[in-house]
Amino acid sequence: MLEKYLKRDNLYEYRGTTCLNCQLPLEKSDHFCPNCGQKNSTKKLNFGDFFVEFFSGMFSYDSRFQRTIRVMLFSPGKISKDYVNGKRMRYANPFRFYLSASIIFFLISGISDKFEGAQFVNPETGIREGVAAIKQDSLLKNELNEIPALKKNNIQMDSLLNKIGPSEPEAKKTYKDIYLSQKELDTINIVARTAKKLNIFYRYYKETNTINPDDAITELEYENTGWNKWLYQKAMRYDLFDNNPQLFIDYFVNKLPFIIFFYLPVFALFIWLLYIRRSFNYMEHLIFAFHVQTTLFILYIIGYTIDYFLQSEWGYTLANFVFVFYLYKSMRNFYEQSRVKTILKFIILNIIFFTLATIATIIALIISFSIF
Template sequence: MKEKGRFLKKYRGNECLNCNVPLDVIDRYCHNCGQINTTKKLSFKDFFNEFFASIFSYDSRLRHTIVGLLFRPGMISKDYVEGKRIKYANPFRFYLSVSILFFIINGLFIDFDQVALQFNSDQKEAAEDAKRSKISAIEIQTGSPDTTKIAKNSSNEVYFSEAQLDTMGMFTAIRKRWKTYKSHYKTTGELVANTALDSLKHKQNTYTRYLYSRSIKTKNLSDNPMELLVFVFNKLPFIIFFFLPIFALMMWLLYIRKPFNYMEHLVFIFHTQTMFFILMGISILIDQISETEVASSIAMLVFLFYLYKAMRKFYQQGRAKTIVKFLLVNVLFFILAGIGSIITIIGSMFIF
């Protein structure tokens, strides 16, 4: 490599400026801390030369990583856990970069206003169908088509006093208190927790104020669930990130007889999930251009085949065993995804 700028020998010192370790003129870097051995003052040209050199260096690892992921399913993970790491990007860092890019692309093309409009239209249609069914049922019972005689369902306010709640078990009391607060808000529209609790003659403390505010929020979410959908979508990167270590644990249990530790399974999971984001990100862009959903469907099938090949090459098992474990992995994935979705939705109601 041709030496230039701050790398020239005439700028090399006999001591590291960072850790003071003695150096020789042939040392381009400190063998103790890794800092460049130079006494030249930093110039504008040097700064940008080193900046672009670091980009191209990462680009080389990036190229090897992408090519390995695309055309050598499972082998890049095998290389990495066997110590061949210098030419590949860090799996964790690469996963974060690709996932951020994927969710940015995905977010750009999801029209939540259109989804909300469709949802409201479906809700309105369902309400009208329910109303028509109710009218028909009353006509059959009364023999009269006069809908003006239909009695309105007057929702009486649910109320439990503090004394009544004190006699109940903990979970029952929470449920009844929650119903009381939702009913009070529905009847009065009161947003201020202290005012509502004073009207209900309930204790005023952090717990009751929090519960009243949450009951309002869940009532609003039931009227407009798109708010919750948007909230959960914005948290998906974090949800998936915390979900992957659990999935890696499932893989460790599934391959417990194989000589892989937990972190090596996690490397495999990071690589396969990164590939999923790459395929789906590209397919979303193609679908937007073609105004179809064909590319996404094809990408999903390609990923399933890719996952099978990656499992076979990384874990070095026969076709029959790999197919069985591939099916188990997908079943476990959907079970964990279902549990995770329920926990996320319930948890979101308390932190949204």
Template structure:
């Protein structure tokens, strides 16, 4: 590599400016802490030269990783667990980087505003249908007393005192307290938990304030569930990142007789899922250009074939056994994905 800027020999010192370890003029970096051996003051030009050099230096590992993932299914994972790691990007960090980039690019093509508009239009039509239905019922039941009862019931506020809640079981009390808070917010639109709880004469603590805040959020989500969808979508890279270790556990159980530990299965999972995002990401871009969804469908089929080849290469089993385990893996994946989706949505409602 051609030396320039702060790397020139004339700028090298006799000791590391960072840790003080003695150095020789041939040392480009400190062998103790890794810092550049230079006494030259940092200039604007040097700063940007080193910035772009670090990008292209990482690009070397990035190139080996991407090429290996694309054209040698399972090979990178096999190399990595055998200790051949210097030329490849870290599988965990690389997966997270690719997945975040995928969701950023994909998010550019998802029109949440249009989806919200369509949802609100659907709600408006449903409300109009409901009004017409109620109008028909009112025409049939013209009794003024019945009408007044209906009005009274619809405006009735749900309220349970603290003393009443204390006599209930834990889950019943949570349910009644939740309904009380939702009813109070619906009537008063009070957003401050302390003010609302004081008005209701309920306990003022972290739990009750949290529950009141969540009841408001839930009410708002009922009116505009797109907010929850956007929230979950933005968190998907991290959700999937923490979801994959459970999938690796399934792989460990399926190949329990193979000499792989859990972390080696996890390396394989992160590599294959990174490939999934690369393929689908490229397909999404092509579909946006061609205004079709054909490429995405083809990419899914390509990935399934890729996964089969990767499993054969990495686990070194015959065709028949690999096909059986491949089918089982996909069934278990969709079951686990379904459970994970439910947990994610429910959990998001409590942290949104």
């Protein structure tokens, strides 16, 4: 009976009796290996099979991707509840999906110049710098040029400002004015000593432009240790960021998806403590936290896209308002508590979130500067 079926069903022609991947014995009726999941086939790979497998895998993921976004946006809390209840094959992995959404968000948000309005004050001159400052100064000059008294006497603000000129800056302190010897530094605590060294190194670099840490430390007559070399390198980096603040901002923003990725497990710990009397374990709270944060990124992606094409600001604002309502509904549906308890815990969680976010940002800035 089986031989007769094999003659007319060519699918069985390439079925093996052993899994080529894990060597598990198989039956001819086994389409996939029950141990490792590999397809039971001895057929040599050809060009057509390669593209069929590639596109089937892509559309399979795309189906889960679309379902995940749809449920995540329009059924707050459902995707987390389904996932912890074992319905996982229909959705994308929450951790990988978070990374994908966060990276896309930061790429899209980077298209618009978010820091166009930033104004930086040059510590050397005290003059505002940046795109917004230039625009404001230009508008101010145009307005002053329209003053009747100036127009009547044909006086241009540019020439007037050039004649007046900036006031003479006060005499600046050099590194010699704040210099402490190695012996003097050893008498103060490590925190004050490190801050003092950084200040001395920074001023020394500004005045001498010495790039080699060994030469600088020798000239300053400090111990030639790895710690002092590292501090001098950080002083040079600080000068670079001081003159080009956008450089550090871009560097830090690029690291934010991964910073938040490691921040969320800490936040999930506080969620677990807040719901400690509920029957959820830590991992289930963590999945909920990742799903909620991913939703925020998706809403921001939609908001930034709207603002980019319509040249408006309401898309981003609307995303924030929608997320506040979404977070409440997610907590209500996932944890299934009363409205009063949910609102109270919603307020507490937001306070915890912003407190932890502030601490995490400070730590991340310090670490980012240290490893740059």
